[in-house]
Every structure is written in C-alpha cells, then in structure tokens.
Amino acid sequence: MAGFGHVGRAFLSLLLEKADTLRSRYGLDFRIRAIVKSDGGLLSRSGVSPDRFRALATAPLSNQSGWRPGLTVKDALEGKRKGVFVECTPSNIRTGEPGLGHIRAALRTGWQVVTANKGPFVVDFKGLRRLARVHRLDLRFSAAAAAALPTLDVGIHSLAGSDVHSIEGILNGTSNYILTRMGEGTPYKDALKEAQSKGIAEHDPSLDVKGWDTAVKLLLIAGSVLELELTLADIRVKGITGIRPEIIRKARQEGKSLKLIGRIDRQGDRWRAEVSPAALDSTHPLFGVSGTNKGITFETDTMGSVTVTGGKSDPRGAAAALLKDIIHVFRG
Amino acid sequence: MAGFGHVGRAFLSLLLEKADTLRSRYGLDFRIRAIVKSDGGLLSRSGVSPDRFRALATAPLSNQSGWRPGLTVKDALEGKRKGVFVECTPSNIRTGEPGLGHIRAALRTGWQVVTANKGPFVVDFKGLRRLARVHRLDLRFSAAAAAALPTLDVGIHSLAGSDVHSIEGILNGTSNYILTRMGEGTPYKDALKEAQSKGIAEHDPSLDVKGWDTAVKLLLIAGSVLELELTLADIRVKGITGIRPEIIRKARQEGKSLKLIGRIDRQGDRWRAEVSPAALDSTHPLFGVSGTNKGITFETDTMGSVTVTGGKSDPRGAAAALLKDIIHVFRG
Numbered sequence: 226m227a228g229f230g231h232v233g234r235a236f237l238s239l240l241l242e243k244a245d246t247l248r249s250r251y252g253l254d255f256r257i258r259a260i261v262k263s264d265g266g267l268l269s270r271s272g273v274s275p276d277r278f279r280a281l282a283t284a285p286l287s288n289q290s291g292w293r294p295g296l297t298v299k300d301a302l303e304g305k306r307k308g309v310f311v312e313c314t315p316s317n318i319r320t321g322e323p324g325l326g327h328i329r330a331a332l333r334t335g336w337q338v339v340t341a342n343k344g345p346f347v348v349d350f351k352g353l354r355r356l357a358r359v360h361r362l363d364l365r366f367s368a369a370a371a372a373a374l375p376t377l378d379v380g381i382h383s384l385a386g387s388d389v390h391s392i393e394g395i396l397n398g399t400s401n402y403i404l405t406r407m408g409e410g411t412p413y414k415d416a417l418k419e420a421q422s423k424g425i426a427e428h429d430p431s432l433d434v435k436g437w438d439t440a441v442k443l444l445l446i447a448g449s450v451l452e453l454e455l456t457l458a459d460i461r462v463k464g465i466t467g468i469r470p471e472i473i474r475k476a477r478q479e480g481k482s483l484k485l486i487g488r489i490d491r492q493g494d495r496w497r498a499e500v501s502p503a504a505l506d507s508t509h510p511l512f513g514v515s516g517t518n519k520g521i522t523f524e525t526d527t528m529g530s531v532t533v534t535g536g537k538s539d540p541r542g543a544a545a546a547l548l549k550d551i552i553h554v555f556r557g
Numbered sequence: 558m559a560g561f562g563h564v565g566r567a568f569l570s571l572l573l574e575k576a577d578t579l580r581s582r583y584g585l586d587f588r589i590r591a592i593v594k595s596d597g598g599l600l601s602r603s604g605v606s607p608d609r610f611r612a613l614a615t616a617p618l619s620n621q622s623g624w625r626p627g628l629t630v631k632d633a634l635e636g637k638r639k640g641v642f643v644e645c646t647p648s649n650i651r652t653g654e655p656g657l658g659h660i661r662a663a664l665r666t667g668w669q670v671v672t673a674n675k676g677p678f679v680v681d682f683k684g685l686r687r688l689a690r691v692h693r694l695d696l697r698f699s700a701a702a703a704a705a706l707p708t709l710d711v712g713i714h715s716l717a718g719s720d721v722h723s724i725e726g727i728l729n730g731t732s733n734y735i736l737t738r739m740g741e742g743t744p745y746k747d748a749l750k751e752a753q754s755k756g757i758a759e760h761d762p763s764l765d766v767k768g769w770d771t772a773v774k775l776l777l778i779a780g781s782v783l784e785l786e787l788t789l790a791d792i793r794v795k796g797i798t799g800i801r802p803e804i805i806r807k808a809r810q811e812g813k814s815l816k817l818i819g820r821i822d823r824q825g826d827r828w829r830a831e832v833s834p835a836a837l838d839s840t841h842p843l844f845g846v847s848g849t850n851k852g853i854t855f856e857t858d859t860m861g862s863v864t865v866t867g868g869k870s871d872p873r874g875a876a877a878a879l880l881k882d883i884i885h886v887f888r889g
Contacts, residue, residue, distance in 0.1 A: 239859065243718060251717075373860035375715035382714050383707035383865075385583075385888075386575060386880040510866055513845045522867075527571065527877035528705035529869035533715075534842055535854075537861035545859035548718040556717075 226260045227298050227327050228314035229286050232341050232368070233260070235540035236311065236547050240275040243548065251552055258308065259301035262286055263323070266296040270304050298327045302334045309551050312340035313543075316369075318432070318441055318457075321348030332356045332364065339550040341368035341543050343441050350444065351454045363554045368546035370445040371396055374519050374536030378549075380450035387525040389450055391490035396442040398517035398538045399426045399433040400465050400485040404502075405515045407473050408482065413466075425517055436464035436485060436500040443487035443498060446521070451489070453496060461499040468502055476504040482512050490524075558592045559630050559659050560646035561618050564673050564700070565592070567872035568643065568879050572607040575880065583884055590640065591633035594618055595655070598628040602636050630659045634666045641883055644672035645875075648701075650764070650773055650789075653680030664688045664696065671882040673700035673875050675773050682776065683786045695886045700878035702777040703728055706851050706868030710881075712782035719857040721782055723822035728774040730849035730870045731758045731765040732797050732817040736834075737847045739805050740814065745798075757849055768796035768817065768832040775819035775830060778853070783821070785828060793831040800834055808836040814844050822856075 226233060240247075240255060247253040256272025260281075267289055281289060302310065310331035314324050324342035331338050338357070345353060346366065357364035370376050371394075380389065395401050402425050406416035417434070420426035432438045440460045447453045465485050476483045481504040489498040505512045510532035514520040520534035536542060558565060572579075572587055579585040588604025592613075599621055613621060634642065642663035646656050656674035663670050670689070677685060678698065689696035702708050703726075712721065727733050734757050738748035749766070752758035764770045772792045779785045797817050808815045813836040821830040837844045842864035846852040852866035868874060 246718070246720070373863070375711065375863065378715040379707065379711065379865065382885075383710040383881070385884045386578070387877055388578070507845070508847075510845070513839070513842070515840075525877075527575075527869070527880075528874055530867045531705070531707065531865065532867050533711065533863065533865045535862045535864050537859070542860055545719055545857075548859075549715070552717045553714075 226257070226311045226313065227323075228312065228342075229260055229262050230313065230315065231540035232313040232543045232547075234281075235544035236313065237275065237278055237281060239541070239544045239548055241279060244275065247552075251556055253552065253555055259296070260286060261296055261298050261301050265292060265294040266301065267291050268293060268296055268301055299330055302331055302336060307335045308337070309554055310336040310338050311547060311551070312338065312342050313547070314342060316342050316344040318344050318347045318437065321345040325349060328353060328364070329356060332360050332362055335360065335362070337363045337554045339363075339365045339368075339547055339554065341366075341547055343369040343445065346445050346448070347441055347457060350448050354448075365550035365554065366445060367550050368543045370442055370449070371519055371521070372536060372538045372546050373542035374521065374538075375533060376442070376446050376521050377449050379521070379531065379533045380446060380523055384450075384523060384525055384528060384531060387527040389523050389525050391488070391524045392443075392446060392450065392521065393486055393488045393511065394439075394443065394446070394521035395484050395511055395514050395519050396439045396487050396521070397433050397485060398519055399430060400436075400439070401514065401519065402426075402517045403434065404465060404468075404473070404483055404485065407468070407470065408477055412470065413468065434464050434466050436462040439485060439487040439500045443489060443500065447489050447496070447498060450523070451496070455498060459498055461501070463499075463501040465502055472502075479504070481506050484511060484514070486511075558589070558643045558645065559655075560644065560674075561592055561594050562645065562647065563872035564645040564875045564879075566613075567876035568645065569607065569610055569613060571873070571876045571880055573611060576607065579884075583888055585884065585887055591628070592618060593628055593630050593633050597624060597626040598633065599623050600625060600628055600633055631662050634663055634668060639667045640669070641886055642668040642670050643879060643883070644670065644674050645879070646674060648674050648676040650676050650679045650769065653677040657681060660685060660696070661688060664692050664694055667692065667694070669695045669886045671695075671697045671700075671879055671886065673698075673879055675701040675777065678777050678780070679773055679789060682780045686780075697882035697886065698777060699882050700875045702774055702781070703851055703853070704868060704870045704878050705874035706853065706870075707865055708774070708778050708853050709781050711853070711863065711865045712778060712855055716855060716857055716860060716863060719859040721855050721857050723820070723856045724775075724778060724782065724853065725818055725820045725843065726771075726775065726778070726853035727816050727843055727846050727851050728771045728819050728853070729765050729817060730851055731762060732768075732771070733846065733851065734758075734849045735766065736797060736800075736805070736815055736817065739800070739802060740809055744802060745800065766796050766798050768794040771817060771819040771832045775821060775832065779821050779828070779830060782855070783828070787830060791830055793833070795831075795833040797834055804834075811836070813838050816843060816846070818843075
C-alpha cells in the first residue's frame with residue numbers, strides 16, 4: 226500500500242472488518258507486505274496479517290514499532306513474491322505524482338495494481354494501460370472513477386457485447402449538492418459554505434465546482450468503456466461557478482432540474498466530450514439524483530439505456546471499491 | 558441452442574450482427590453446432606458459422622435444408638467437443654420443463670450453460686447450481702433475471718466484498734406500465750387492454766399482474782446475490798389486480814408513486830421476501846422508474862445504496878443478456 230490518508234486507513238479497516246467474508250466467500254486471505262507514506266513506512270517481506278495493524282486504523286503510522294524512516298515504494302516492491310499494489314496517495318491531476326511513478330514501478334516489477342488515484346490516468350492513461358497489457362497485469366481503478374458507484378463495472382462488464390453510443394453522468398457529489406441546495410432557494414455562496422462546513426466540499430473546492438473533477442472521471446470512464454484516449458484538453462469544461470439563481474428557478478418552473486453533467490457522445494464519426502450544467506427533464510433517468518448522490522447513464526445499441534445511481538463517495542466507499550477491484554484481480 | 562422463439566431468433570440475429578465486434582473486442586469466433594426445437598432441429602457436429610443461418614432469422618427452422626425431424630437436445634449435446642448450451646425454450650414455472658431436463662443434460666455432459674429460461678430455477682435452483690459446481694461449469698441466467706437490466710452483474714460483480722442488507726426491485730414491465738397509466742387516470746382494465754394491444758402484456762397476463770413474474774425474478778436474484786435457497790412458497794405475493802384507483806390517486810396527492818415491488822430484507826436473523834404494491838416517495842431511487850422500465854436497489858454495508866434502472870426487456874434485450882453471459886463464460 227502506498228498512501229495512508231483517509232482512503233488508505235479506511236481500506237485497512239475494511240480488510241480487518243471483512244477478513245472472515247473474504248476467506249469464506251472468496252477464498253482470499255490477505256497478508257500486508259508494506260504500508261508506505263512519503264516519509265517512510267512499515268515493511269515485512271513475508272507479509273503480516275492485517276490483524277497486526279489493528280491499532281493503525283487510528284494511530285499515526287510512524288508511531289508503530291518497525292517504522293522505517295525513508296522507506297520508499299520501490300524498496301517495498303522488491304523481492305520475489307508479488308501481489309497487489311494498492312495506490313492511494315493524493316491525486317495530482319497536473320503531474321500525476323507520486324502515484325504515476327509508483328504505478329509504473331509496480332507494473333514493471335510484476336505487481337497487479339489497484340488504485341483510487343485519478344492523477345496518473347490524467348497524465349498518462351494510454352501509457353499505463355499499455356504497460357499493464359505488456360506485463361499481462363491487471364490495472365484497476367474503480368475507486369478513482371466515482372468510488373462505490375460502479376461506473377466501470379457496469380460500462381465494461383454488465384454491457385459486454387453492446388456498443389455504447391453515449392455516456393452521461395452526474396459524477397461530482399459536491400457540485401450536485403450545491404445545485405440541489407440552490408434549487409431549494411439557497412444562494413451559491415451559502416450552499417458552498419454549507420457544503421464545506423459539512424465536510425462535503427474541500428477548503429479549495431475549485432476542482433469540483435469548476436467541473437474538472439467531473440472531466441477527469443469522464444476521461445477515465447470513456448477511456449475504459451469506449452477505449453478512447455482522451456486528454457483533458459479534448460473535453461470542453463464548464464462548471465457551476467457562474468450559475469445564476471434565475472437559471473435554476475426557470476428550470477424548476479419548467480419541471481426540470483439543473484445538474485452538472487459530464488457527457489460524451491458521437492457526433493458523426495467523432496466523439497465529443499463535455500462537462501456543463503444542463504436542465505434535465507423529469508423523464509431523464511438522472512433527474513432524481515440529488516444531494517451528494519451520483520449517477521451515470523449509458524445508451525447502448527442492444528440493451529437500451531442503463532443507469533446506475535448511488536454508491537457511497539466517502540473514504541469507506543472508496544475503500545470498498547478498492548477491495549472489490551482486488552477481489553476481481555484474484556477471482557478474474 | 559434449444560428453443561427458437563422470439564428470444565432464440567433475436568439471439569441468432571445478434572450473433573450475426575455482432576460477429577465483427579466479438580472477434581475484434583473479445584477474440585471470440587462462434588460456430589453453431591445445433592438449433593433444436595420441440596419437433597426437430599439442425600445439427601452439424603463440427604459447427605457452422607452463424608452466417609450460414611442468415612436466412613433463419615425470419616424463415617421457419619423446418620424449411621431449412623438439413624432439418625432433422627425428431628432431433629433432440631440430448632442428440633445435439635453428444636460428442637467430444639463441448640461449448641456453450643443456450644437454453645431459450647419457454648418458461649414453465651410449475652414443471653420447469655423442457656428447460657430443466659435440457660440444462661441438467663447439458664451440465665452432465667460437460668457443457669457450459671447460459672439461459673433466458675426462468676422455469677428450471679423455480680423448480681430446482683439449488684440442484685442446478687450444485688450440478689454446475691460439481692462439474693465446474695458456468696451456469697448463467699442474466700437473461701432470466703430481468704433481461705438487459707443487469708440485476709445479477711451489479712449484485713454479484715459490482716458489489717463484490719460488500720454485504721447486501723436488502724434488495725428492492727420493480728422487476729415486471731407489464732405491471733409497471735399498467736400502474737403508470739393508472740397514475741395518469743386510466744382505469745385498470747383499460748390500461749391492461751392498452752398494454753395487450755401494444756404487445757407489452759400477454760394474452761394471459763396473470764403471471765405478470767398477479768406478481769408471480771416478480772416473485773420468480775426475486776427468487777433468482779436472492780438466490781444468486783444472497784446465496785439464499787428460496788422457493789415461491791417462501792415469498793408472500795400480492796399483485797396489482799385488486800388495486801383501486803383511489804389508492805393510486807391518494808399516493809399521487811401525497812407526492813408518492815405506486816409501484817409493484819419485489820423486496821427481500823433481513824428481519825432479525827431471518828430473511829423476509831415479499832411482492833406487493835408500495836407507495837414510494839419522491840426520494841426513493843426507484844420513484845422515477847415508469848412505464849415498461851424496471852429497476853433494482855441494493856442496500857449494502859460498505860457501498861451505500863446502489864440502484865440500476867433501464868435495460869431493454871424485449872427479445873433483443875434478452876438476447877443481448879445471453880450474449881453478455883456467453884462473453885463472461887469465455888472471458889472469465
């Protein structure tokens with residue numbers, strides 16, 4: 226494991242909580258080789274039971290006996306026995322680092338990779354996928370593409386054999402919460418403050434409200450489901466910062482609901498991707514997705530329209546998505 | 558293939574339509590060994606390209622050169638080379654036949670099984686699953702459990718590692734269509750006639766409107782996702798035949814929507830399954846599922862609530878679900 230913030234801790238707690246289920250239902254019994262942070266980590270080449278880390282779910286990693294200052298991910302990946310590398314360092318959508326370097330190193334040394342980190346895919350989606358293919362390794366990132374909302378599973382697994390013509394999603398909980406509150410009459414600034422005080426929006430909410438988080442998720446989903454190699458520059462992005470209350474009021478009066486939508490569809494022989502606010506009417510399958518909820522609709526040639534909504538977005542939801550991906554790595 | 562009605566024909570058409578996609582995207586190139594109906598069939602031990610059957614999508618099977626009167630499924634399953642047996646004879650929820658015998662014979666002779674037939678599972682869910690396990694063969698039935706709506710995929714694959722506490726579904730398009738029209742002021746009898754004239758309801762709609770179709774799908778889903786071995790006798794079933802317009806009007810006035818819901822949840826240490834009309838309020842994730850649409854909500858411990866809606870229910874949608882299951886048989 227690399228990264229031991231909210232998601233990393235939630236993942237460790239989940240491994241502990243689910244040990245019996247993993248054993249009985251999936252025949253899986255995990256050992257942890259290492260947990261690495263930016264300034265060091267814990268390492269046991271032969272692996273220890275997650276149970277040994279029970280205290281860790283709440284205490285700082287560096288208080289643990291065995292703490293090795295300066296331990297790096299590369300150190301931890303060395304050795305004959307390989308397993309799954311779980312990447313949950315913070316996303317940096319400009320450089321992709323440190324996750325990008327970690328994932329490349331893991332794939333090059335024969336580790337399967339499961340990650341909650343979006344950054345590496347924004348910077349080098351194509352290269353990472355190629356690297357995984359060349360080494361015949363899994364590279365799974367459900368947790369990065371909307372946490373527990375199964376955007377990739379549904380798009381790839383449930384729709385196997387169909388052709389997806391378009392994808393539309395409400396992919397950012399913060400923006401959707403703000404728009405929902407604005408629909409109830411709260412001004413933008415107050416709705417944002419409220420979201421911040423509830424821990425929904427970050428102190429700097431710009432990635433969310435300016436539409437970039439939605440664009441990044443759209444890039445991951447389009448890349449995986451449609452096999453498109455987009456960059457952020459290919460996506461026209463408009464967020465919710467400039468939305469006037471009148472627009473929302475008007476949508477409401479017409480029985481519609483304003484949502485920040487990430488959308489990709491085919492225009493003639495090319496795909497067009499964009500993020501922008503849109504007024505959905507009441508028959509739209511995402512119309513009822515409100516508050517911090519998310520949802521995604523796939524239009525297909527043979528299965529009609531398939532929509533999935535819900536799924537926790539908190540660290541526990543992201544950790545559950547990591548665990549699901551790991552189960553799929555082993556259970557194929 | 559056994560059965561060559563609407564679904565069987567749609568499946569053959571789909572194999573033809575998707576030949577290129579199956580080859581390029583999944584590396585799959587199918588041959589058809591046999592198509593068997595109740596009175597005979599076509600058989601080529603070495604298999605022929607689906608393309609050879611292009612005329613069949615519309616013409617009667619028995620007009621085809623090579624038609625063998627009296628050919629049975631058992632005849633067709635014989636031989637060294639095994640593949641996937643696709644069962645799409647009509648569902649009989651009392652006897653399970655002829656599908657039940659077909660599926661048992663297929664599993665016993667080493668064939669993977671994919672089916673759109675509900676009947677065999679109502680009669681012997683436990684036995685069929687055990688038989689598949691013993692022979693280490695796949696037995697997949699997405700098409701029987703709500704056609705292109707991915708109820709089983711989401712419940713098993715997307716929620717892997719989580720515990721499902723309850724399942725609620727709108728699983729019957731005919732009933733939902735009738736309730737939707739009643740909500741718009743149409744009396745039950747007229748709504749039913751309308752559904753029949755549009756080909757949505759069958760001439761004898763009793764399995765649908767009395768709730769049994771919903772109960773059967775709930776049995777398949779609960780069996781697969783929760784590993785419960787239910788019989789229809791374990792499910793309290795109430796349909797929509799007795800619903801008075803006042804009930805629907807009242808729900809509407811309260812901002813609610815009346816749906817026929819199949820539900821299973823835990824009451825203390827046991828599960829309780831029932832099918833009955835319920836007034837959903839506007840925040841319920843299935844509130845907006847109207848007309849012939851279907852939907853299902855899973856409540857989980859780690860991923861929150863996950864809902865999937867839509868998915869075609871026509872023969873093409875069922876055929877697409879069969880094809881998806883076949884892809885999963887081969888692609889793991």
